Amino acid sequence: MAFNRPAQSTSFAPDGTRTLDIAPGTDEGPWEEWNPTEDSVRPVRGRHRVAKQRGGGLARSSTVLGVGVMAAVGAGGLATAQSGKPPVSISLPDLSSVTDSAKALIGDDSGAPKSSATPLSSVGRTDATGSKDAGEALRARIMQQAESQQQRIARAAAQAAEDAAVKKAAAAAAKAQDDAQAKAAAEKKKAEEAARLAELAKQFTLPTSSYTLTSRFGDAGAMWSSGYHTGLDFAAPTGTLIKAVHSGTITEAGWAGSYGYRTILTLDDGTELWFCHQSSISVTVGQKVGTGDVIGRVGATGNVTGPHLHLEVHPNGGAAIDPMAWLQSKGLNP
Known part of the structure; x- marks a missing residue:
């Protein structure tokens, strides 16, 4: 970095005149003493001519500035001497201190900036205590x-x-509510069924009394031509009364081979009830009978081993079904 040169020293001649020493190598001078007068210091009116700055950079400008300052100081001294006014003090800054400050801020001759122990500003600075407090808060x-x-x-x-x-x-x-309702519905249905069966029981009756159930529907054995028992046997003494289970019409009455003496009672719904192995028959074909009417007596005719009533149930005159289940469906429990 270039700095302004210090002002040139002023020398005084023995006769009291003052001259300026010009640094060698410059093209200014020689200079003579300038005695300002009223005409010379009067401002020039009209166009001002600005001298074109020559090359030489900051050093040449500093020299010219120094010369101008010294000339102004001289002119002020002379004007003071002529007017009798006290001299005006002009102070120039100490360039050395300014230069040192600039170097401290900018850097040394190597271009590296100097660090300062004292921070220029405390803005954005957080000490250890502040950092700890901020961390704890976070x-x-x-x-x-x-x-x-x-x-x-x-x-x-x-x-x-x-x-x-x-x-x-x-x-x-x-x-729970659904279960209760379902249970209530089931109980209601059961009660209704019991009432229906009770009503049916008034219309139906068991075929005989004082009996013992011996062979059931589906029992296997060689004594039956089909290989299994097709009815329900009520063992009872010979001569025990046989009754009509329900009202209907006698459609057959007589000898039937292995069945012995047999009576067939056809109900109104077409179901046929076969009463077999009778010792005697008390009705004729086409006769209408009611529930509980006597139609014959227990015997041991046909293919038997002892006196009993063999009862078969044929819905619509078809294949035989379990008489026990049918009787129970009518409210009867053999």
Whole structure:
């Protein structure tokens, strides 16, 4: 960096005149003493001519400035001497101190900036205590947010558990109500069926009394031509009364081979009831009978091993079915 040169020293001649020493190598001078007069210091009116600056850079400008300052100082001294006014003091800054300050801020000759132990500003500076306080505050906020989030999660879980419990209780109550209604409906249906069977029982009756059930429907054995028993046997002494199970019409009465003496009672719905192995028959074909009417007596005719009533049930005159189930469906329990 270039700096202004110091002002040239002023020398005084023995006769009291003052001259300026010009640095060698410059093209100014020689200079003579300038005695300002009223005409010479009067401002020039009109166009001002500006001298074109020559090359020489900051050093040449500093020289010219120094010469101008010295000339002004001389002119002021002379004007003071002529006017009798006290001289005006002109002070110039100490360039050396300014230069040192500039070097301290900018750097040395190598171009590297000098660091200063004293910071230029305290803006943005946080000491250890401030950093610790800020960190603690941030940590406290994070912990508070985490705790708040945990509380929200806990409340949501508790609400979900409560909702699930309420839903489960409601489902259990609904199921209990449905079960109760289903049970009530079943009991009602059972009661209705019992009432119906009781009413049917008034219309139906067992074929005989003082009996013992021996062979049941489906029992296997070589004594039956089909290989299994096709009816229900009521063992009773010979001569025991045989009654009509329900009202109907006698469609057959007589000898039937292995069945012995047989009577067939056809009900109004087409179901045929076969009464076999009778010792005697008390009705004729085409006769109408009612529930409980005597139609014959227990015997041991046909293919038998002892006196009993062999009862078969043929819905619509078809294949035989289990007489036990049919009698139970009519409200009877053999």
